[in-house]
Amino acid sequence: MARQHDEGFRVFVVARWPSLVTTAYLVTGDTGIAEDCVQEALTRVHRHWRRLRLDGDPEAYARRAVVNAALSWRRRRRVIEVPLAAAGEPRARPEPEQTLDAQLIAALRLLPPRMRAAVVLRYVEDRSEAETAELLSCSTGNVKSTAHRGLARLRRNLESASSAATMQHAGRKSR
Amino acid sequence: MTENQVQELDAGVAERLRQLARTEADRTSPWPGLDIAVRRSRRRRRLAQGAAALACAGAMALTLPQLIPGPDVLAPAAPRDAGPPPLAPGEIPGSRDGGTLGVTFGDVKMVVQFDVIVIAQEPMPTGGGECVVFDHPAVIPVQEGQRVPSLAGFAADGCRGGIVGQPLVGAADALQPFADQPVGVDVGPCSLLGSEQVTTSGGLTATRSSFDCAGGVLQQWVIDSQLVWTLDGDERIVGLVETATASNPD
Numbered sequence: 001m002a003r004q005h006d007e008g009f010r011v012f013v014v015a016r017w018p019s020l021v022t023t024a025y026l027v028t029g030d031t032g033i034a035e036d037c038v039q040e041a042l043t044r045v046h047r048h049w050r051r052l053r054l055d056g057d058p059e060a061y062a063r064r065a066v067v068n069a070a071l072s073w074r075r076r077r078r079v080i081e082v083p084l085a086a087a088g089e090p091r092a093r094p095e096p097e098q099t100l101d102a103q104l105i106a107a108l109r110l111l112p113p114r115m116r117a118a119v120v121l122r123y124v125e126d127r128s129e130a131e132t133a134e135l136l137s138c139s140t141g142n143v144k145s146t147a148h149r150g151l152a153r154l155r156r157n158l159e160s161a162s163s164a165a166t167m168q169h170a171g172r173k174s175r
Numbered sequence: 176m177t178e179n180q181v182q183e184l185d186a187g188v189a190e191r192l193r194q195l196a197r198t199e200a201d202r203t204s205p206w207p208g209l210d211i212a213v214r215r216s217r218r219r220r221r222l223a224q225g226a227a228a229l230a231c232a233g234a235m236a237l238t239l240p241q242l243i244p245g246p247d248v249l250a251p252a253a254p255r256d257a258g259p260p261p262l263a264p265g266e267i268p269g270s271r272d273g274g275t276l277g278v279t280f281g282d283v284k285m286v287v288q289f290d291v292i293v294i295a296q297e298p299m300p301t302g303g304g305e306c307v308v309f310d311h312p313a314v315i316p317v318q319e320g321q322r323v324p325s326l327a328g329f330a331a332d333g334c335r336g337g338i339v340g341q342p343l344v345g346a347a348d349a350l351q352p353f354a355d356q357p358v359g360v361d362v363g364p365c366s367l368l369g370s371e372q373v374t375t376s377g378g379l380t381a382t383r384s385s386f387d388c389a390g391g392v393l394q395q396w397v398i399d400s401q402l403v404w405t406l407d408g409d410e411r412i413v414g415l416v417e418t419a420t421a422s423n424p425d
Binding site: 013017018021025038039041042043046100101105119123125148151160 | 183188189195199200201203205209213
């Protein structure tokens with residue numbers, strides 16, 4: 001029985017892992033942390049697997065747990081963030097394509113966590129307002145306003161990142 | 176900018192983010208990290224269940240004697256239901272089937288559940304005294320509700336507690352009644368005196384740990400997977416003297 005239970009859970013994990021990590025990555029902006037969040041969430045799913053499999057929705061539960069873990073990770077991380085001075089040497093200059101991706105992720109990460117989660121769930125993952133509200137445990141009205149403000153802010157972030165890159169590019173050309 | 180533009184993320188940006196996240200997700204794998212996390216969670220849950228069972232058992236042990244009529248009202252118990260006779264200090268009880276043993280060390284209540292109680296054939300030496308704890312794989316030492324992985328941790332923090340064999344899973348089994356012979360002993364905070372290899376009078380090699388506790392000196396012998404606890408010179412501990420083969424952890 002326990003083996004069956006574990007087998008069912010393994011099948012579920014294999015099927016849902018990529019999608020859950022994708023969500024966690026977009027909310028946290030870091031692959032390692034995304035993995036940790038999904039792992040934490042799936043451990044919770046495993047704990048309630050029997051009940052969830054019989055009369056629940058394991059995927060919805062798992063996704064909500066992932067979003068919660070990603071948001072609470074942000075809260076925890078703030079305390080242990082390494083000062084900039086302690087950070088290592090900057091990496092080699094990325095390729096232009098990578099720069100664009102990095103800009104996108106950086107612009108997303110500049111949003112406050114809940115706002116970022118609302119933008120990701122609503123606009124990147126194309127979820128309905130009701131679905132997003134359920135995942136974030138808030139009202140649809142709250143989702144509407146948070147996502148709306150988040151989207152406007154994301155645009156501003158992208159615009160300023162893009163103009164900074166253009167100025168840098170022009171500066172390098174003039175040297 | 177139109178209202179529609181404000182309400183939607185540019186399709187190119189959204190797609191690019193999705194693609195980027197998918198690429199990152201493809202680089203990850205649930206195994207073996209998830210297996211490890213699930214095992215860890217399971218172990219914690221068992222510990223929590225053990226603690227809950229303990230609390231229930233403790234409450235039962237406190238309330239049952241008040242609810243059950245005294246021996247003058249009850250018919251004499253069948254011989255097999257009778258608890259083992261009181262032991263003289265240093266005496267080792269006879270072998271018996273598995274069961275649980277409830278103890279309280281300091282502010283920690285514990286249950287030790289055994290598959291089989293096996294008694295050493297030779298009397299154990301009882302000089303010294305100790306609160307024992309050690310890092311036998313089948314036994315999880317507990318300190319104030321926390322799992323302490325090694326003897327070193329106990330020694331550093333000062334031992335307040337004791338030992339849990341296999342944590343109880345679910346309610347105590349009627350065939351392994353917790354209340355059969357519950358023994359509570361408060362030995363208070365303890366500190367490790369030492370741990371050493373000794374040979375018993377029967378020629379068995381044992382690890383003996385000694386702890387100096389507020390309530391006395393407690394000592395433990397670990398002989399293979401068998402455990403013996405004694406608190407020297409204190410009759411309260413007599414019921415605690417047990418030798419056990421702990422069940423194997425999963």
